[in-house]
Amino acid sequence: MSNPSRPTVRVPTALARPLDVYRGQTVVAAVSGGADSVALLLALHAARARVVVAHLDHALRPGSGADAAWVAALAADLGVPAVLERVEVAAVATRRGWNLEDAARRVRYDVLSRMARAHGGVAILTAHTRRDQAETVLIQLLRGEAVLTGMPARRGSVHRPWLDVGRADLEAFLHANAQSWREDDSNADPAYTRAWLRTQVMPILTARYPGLEVVLSRLARYQTQDDAALTAHATALNPHVPRDRVPLAVLRRRVRQELRSAGLDVHAGHLDTLVDALHAGSTTHLTLPGGRDVTVTGGDLHLKPSVFDSPAFAVPDGWTLRTPESGDQIGLPAGTRLLSDVLTDRKVPRADRSLVPVLVDGAGQVQWTGLTPAVWAAGAREVAGQPADPLHAAMGEALTLARDAAAAQEVPVGAVVLGPDGAVVGRGRNRSREHGDMTRHAELDALREAAATLGTPYLTACTLVVTLEPCPMCLGAAMEARIGHIVYGAANPKAGALGGVTDVLAHHWGTRLTVTPGVRAREAARLLRGTFAALRNPRTGAARQELAEGDEGSG
Numbered sequence: 374m375s376n377p378s379r380p381t382v383r384v385p386t387a388l389a390r391p392l393d394v395y396r397g398q399t400v401v402a403a404v405s406g407g408a409d410s411v412a413l414l415l416a417l418h419a420a421r422a423r424v425v426v427a428h429l430d431h432a433l434r435p436g437s438g439a440d441a442a443w444v445a446a447l448a449a450d451l452g453v454p455a456v457l458e459r460v461e462v463a464a465v466a467t468r469r470g471w472n473l474e475d476a477a478r479r480v481r482y483d484v485l486s487r488m489a490r491a492h493g494g495v496a497i498l499t500a501h502t503r504r505d506q507a508e509t510v511l512i513q514l515l516r517g518e519a520v521l522t523g524m525p526a527r528r529g530s531v532h533r534p535w536l537d538v539g540r541a542d543l544e545a546f547l548h549a550n551a552q553s554w555r556e557d558d559s560n561a562d563p564a565y566t567r568a569w570l571r572t573q574v575m576p577i578l579t580a581r582y583p584g585l586e587v588v589l590s591r592l593a594r595y596q597t598q599d600d601a602a603l604t605a606h607a608t609a610l611n612p613h614v615p616r617d618r619v620p621l622a623v624l625r626r627r628v629r630q631e632l633r634s635a636g637l638d639v640h641a642g643h644l645d646t647l648v649d650a651l652h653a654g655s656t657t658h659l660t661l662p663g664g665r666d667v668t669v670t671g672g673d674l675h676l677k678p679s680v681f682d683s684p685a686f687a688v689p690d691g692w693t694l695r696t697p698e699s700g701d702q703i704g705l706p707a708g709t710r711l712l713s714d715v716l717t718d719r720k721v722p723r724a725d726r727s728l729v730p731v732l733v734d735g736a737g738q739v740q741w742t743g744l745t746p747a748v749w750a751a752g753a754r755e756v757a758g759q760p761a762d763p764l765h766a767a768m769g770e771a772l773t774l775a776r777d778a779a780a781a782q783e784v785p786v787g788a789v790v791l792g793p794d795g796a797v798v799g800r801g802r803n804r805s806r807e808h809g810d811m812t813r814h815a816e817l818d819a820l821r822e823a824a825a826t827l828g829t830p831y832l833t834a835c836t837l838v839v840t841l842e843p844c845p846m847c848l849g850a851a852m853e854a855r856i857g858h859i860v861y862g863a864a865n866p867k868a869g870a871l872g873g874v875t876d877v878l879a880h881h882w883g884t885r886l887t888v889t890p891g892v893r894a895r896e897a898a899r900l901l902r903g904t905f906a907a908l909r910n911p912r913t914g915a916a917r918q919e920l921a922e923g924d925e926g927s928g
């Protein structure tokens with residue numbers, strides 16, 4: 374029931390019109406408690422939509438619980454139902470190897486979709502405004518994305534009705550109705566790209582180009598229209614048209630469509646190589662992320678089918694070989710996961726997932742998967758009489774080095790380099806404090822030692838194993854040394870160059886490098902947390918440090 378003591382809300386036309394279509398409809402309003410989503414909630418309620426308020430507490434800030442309670446109280450005051458959920462997003466990010474912003478977004482949309490299904494909502498409405506749209510276009514530009522379409526006004530059931538609404542109109546609306554909102558300090562923290570753009574970059578640009586926000590959101594609209602037209606051409610492309618007569622913009626979309634429909638992701642550099650070869654009628658071979666080989670020859674694109682391994686060991690009694698079934702689970706050292714999530718993380722194309730051989734035990738738990746390298750359940754290697762995972766063992770050495778660094782009051786990061794035969798040829802740990810030199814990172818020490826051991830600076834068939842996602846300096850050094858494979862433990866949202874802050878490999882480099890994230894990630898992350906706690910508070914921190922050490926064998 375609506376609160377009768379609440380004054381009637383008057384909504385200006387610019388804000389009300391985009392919401393007219395929801396009159397009488399059940400919709401889920403995503404309300405953070407910030408100005409934009411509070412205004413959306415008020416305006417939707419005034420538009421006589423049947424609103425269900427949805428709020429996710431990401432548990433990333435001490436005040437987040439208070440925000441949730443505030444949103445619940447506002448919903449109660451308006452007489453509309455509210456669904457609240459709390460998810461430890463930081464733990465999800467660590468487990469899945471995602472950066473924090475990414476994890477927060479993925480978890481949020483997942484939870485919102487579930488809430489919409491449970492309440493029969495026809496749409497999930499977010500309060501993104503023209504300002505958010507302008508920032509998104511700038512982010513796409515800075516990341517070097519091929520099209521600057523911004524956020525779509527609709528994607529599936531997610532609707533963004535206010536993408537053309539200016540922030541000033543919205544705040545004026547809230548003030549006119551004496552409605553308060555919650556301020557989130559992290560919105561001003563320049564460590565986050567969006568907040569940095571909002572607080573540091575946009576003010577400078579807007580001082581010179583006052584209409585920038587409008588211009589950028591118009592650009593997004595035009596680019597969306599252009600992209601739709603070119604994509605339609607690409608879809609309708611006749612396979613017999615000589616490729617050198619097809620405009621590159623259409624060809625690029627066509628190649629992307631073909632790869633996407635095979636469930637494959639590509640970097641811009643890969644796409645350029647394939648498109649150029651198609652257009653020129655030349656031949657090129659590439660290995661895409663996820664290990665799929667693709668060849669362009671004679672103006673055609675050929676995808677080699679995924680090849681999966683069969684078990685090359687005696688299958689233990691009671692285990693059965695089959696293909697994945699929905700709901701399959703695997704007990705990994707860091708916890709039990711859905712097999713489908715593991716296959717997603719390993720970038721197995723959707724179309725090929727039903728072909729992956731798996732071994733399940735008598736209880737139906739997956740013990741082994743035929744990926745390269747294979748994924749084993751915790752303890753399964755021992756049951757099958759297989760040697761320990763060499764990467765797990767190498768990470769153990771790197772963790773020991775990281776602990777040595779911690780004991781020497783250094784940031785606890787350790788690294789080893791495995792030579793082409795898998796033996797350790799280089800070791801390193803952080804020594805920046807000892808030398809008063811910020812280039813003395815663990816990886817650089819390990820690379821240097823490996824080059825000395827092998828007698829060559831080129832470490833082409835070598836693997837760098839490091840406890841923390843490398844920073845740009847160390848990743849650059851590894852690429853200069855032509856390292857073929859990087860394995861890391863914990864994600865590094867503050868300085869990581871493999872997706873933590875930026876994904877350096879998204880650009881086209883001359884070297885080919887594969888990356889395995891998340892090996893013994895929990896131990897590496899705990900060690901870092903324990904050391905920082907020890908530095909801040911020597912008494913309680915010491916206990917945590919011991920905890921971190923005791924965790925070593927659990928991976």
Ligand SMILES: Nc1ncnc2c1ncn2[C@@H]1O[C@H](COP(=O)(O)OP(=O)(O)OP(=O)(O)O)[C@@H](O)[C@H]1O
Pocket residue numbers: 402403404405406407408409410411427428429430431481498499500501505557560
């Ligand atoms: N914790 C949350 N729970 C529910 N919905 C959220 C949450 N955080 C963000 N959203 C939705 O996503 C939109 C965009 O998120 P963003 O982080 O830009 O918003 P915000 O700055 O936290 O809040 P607002 O946009 O309400 O001022 C919000 O307008 C809101 O609709």
